[in-house]
Amino acid sequence: MLSLAEENYLKSIYHLSDAGEKAVLTNELAEALNTKAASVTDMVKKLSTKEFISYEKYYGVKITSKGKSVALAVIRKHRLWETFLVQTLGFKWDEVHEVAEQLEHIKSTLLIEKIDEFLGYPQVDPHGDPIPNAQGKIKKLEKTALKNLTAGSESTIVAVKDSDSNLLKYLEKIGAKPGKKLTVISKEEYDGSLQVAIESQHYFISKEVSENILVTL
Amino acid sequence: MLSLAEENYLKSIYHLSDAGEKAVLTNELAEALNTKAASVTDMVKKLSTKEFISYEKYYGVKITSKGKSVALAVIRKHRLWETFLVQTLGFKWDEVHEVAEQLEHIKSTLLIEKIDEFLGYPQVDPHGDPIPNAQGKIKKLEKTALKNLTAGSESTIVAVKDSDSNLLKYLEKIGAKPGKKLTVISKEEYDGSLQVAIESQHYFISKEVSENILVTL
DNA sequence: CTACAAATTTAGACTTACCTAAAAAAATAT
DNA sequence: ATATTTTTTTAGGTAAGTCTAAATTTGTAG
DSSP states (O other): OOOHHHHHHHHHHHHHTTTTTSOBOHHHHHHHTTSOHHHHHHHHHHHHHTTSEEEETTTEEEEOHHHHHHHHHHHHHHHHHHHHHHHTTOOOGGGHHHHHHHHTTOOOHHHHHHHHHHTTOOSBOTTSOBOOOTTOOOOOOOOEEGGGOOTTOEEEEEEEOOSOHHHHHHHHHTTOOTTOEEEEEEEOTTTOOEEEEETTEEEEEOHHHHTSEEEEO | OOOHHHHHHHHHHHHHTTTTTSOBOHHHHHHHTTSOHHHHHHHHHHHHHTTSEEEETTTEEEEOHHHHHHHHHHHHHHHHHHHHHHHTTOOOGGGHHHHHHHHTTOOOHHHHHHHHHHTTOOSBOTTSOBOOOTTOOOOOOOOEEGGGOOTTOEEEEEEEOOSOHHHHHHHHHTTOOTTOEEEEEEEOTTTOOEEEEETTEEEEEOHHHHTSEEEEO
16 A cells, blocks of 8 residues: 555656656656655655656656556545535635645545545536546646737636645636636737736736636637 | 644543543553554653653553543544545445544644534434534433343434444444434343344344443433 | 562664765766 | 766665564562
8 A cells, every 4th residue: 555655756746747748857856745855766766666657867757557547546536625625615726735635645445436426527626627537537628828828819717726825816816717718808928918808807917827827729 | 733643542542541531551552553562652652741641651541631632623523524424425334434534634624614514513423423513522412332221121322333344234234323213122131132123123132232332211 | 478470661673754965977067 | 078066866864653572560369
């Protein structure tokens, strides 16, 4: 059985590698996990022996399919719990992350399947991120950052990055939730800021924020 | 912040001491926690320094009020989660214990208050055990083991001991749930076995089982 | 009340997951 | 192409929580 630390490493490696596409460097991982490079080296050696990743000294790690399926199971749990917290218990967006980080490590297949059933088999979590199924398959949609749109574009918000609580509060205030329609009214080329409409309200959005809102066309 | 191990020790000490009434011996604790006496000695020293218990060498430990409030918070979480698993997710009695043992350690006051609210502030868990409130107060009812009843007694089941999964399955089969009426039809003095009626069905119950069913008159 | 048994504690060790400091390798800059 | 910087690894250590084996204390039985 995997430890909490091992699960967190695999989850981070999965995310940082874009779902296993590219290798992940020691320092990236150290930063993501709030730990030191030396600790990462120790752990990746262990995960490598257990064949959840392949590790080549000085060249970073790649996640194996065995590792991927662990990561996806954890991500599935995280997203189902987030959905549960928001939809069923009425948590606010910005309150769920920390708790879901704990709940994602509860070991019980039955529990997570029951939660999935209870929620009616949702496809995406409250941030719009897709929820892997029990087999680890993800349905994915074409998404792009809001900052890539040009004036006049109409789009639907599909996700926001869920890491920063202040950002989430701000997005909540302007109603920037997954599912909402968003139209780009104008774009200032010199600083990348945008004027957008969400439900006929107009907002001024900085380039920074526009990098954290993902949309489909 | 208390570790998982510390929380488990305090919970066990609370239970074994009858809610803090009597001292708990090293070996009892070792047995309850599936560990060795030497490990218990180490941990009780630590908990004692932190003033969750008072510890006198060779004489066992007593839980302090500080320790009690930790234990009760954990027990509250355990029982609320069990209630949630059974009532909301449709778990069977005998499936909840293990999962609740994990969920009881999730750290989030908000979460447990929301669960409590969602469940409509239940007073007892699915085994009939009382759920402490947020302040750690327990409403208690007079209960006695079924084995103490005599022929002819009518009673209501209030609780069953939740430790043994086989026992729980058996009790489920005969419909011995909290809330059900139970009448003692006859009692065999030589082996302590009972004949009882639950919902007009008659069952033969061994002394052992009758020690694990708690009732009110 | 002494001797043996049972319970408990101490001593020393192990594992996991960290850490710091120093060494080594790789990347970069002149 | 060499020197410097950055990244990564190694070496050695720490804390939590566990263990076994030995020592000590307490309880018990003759």
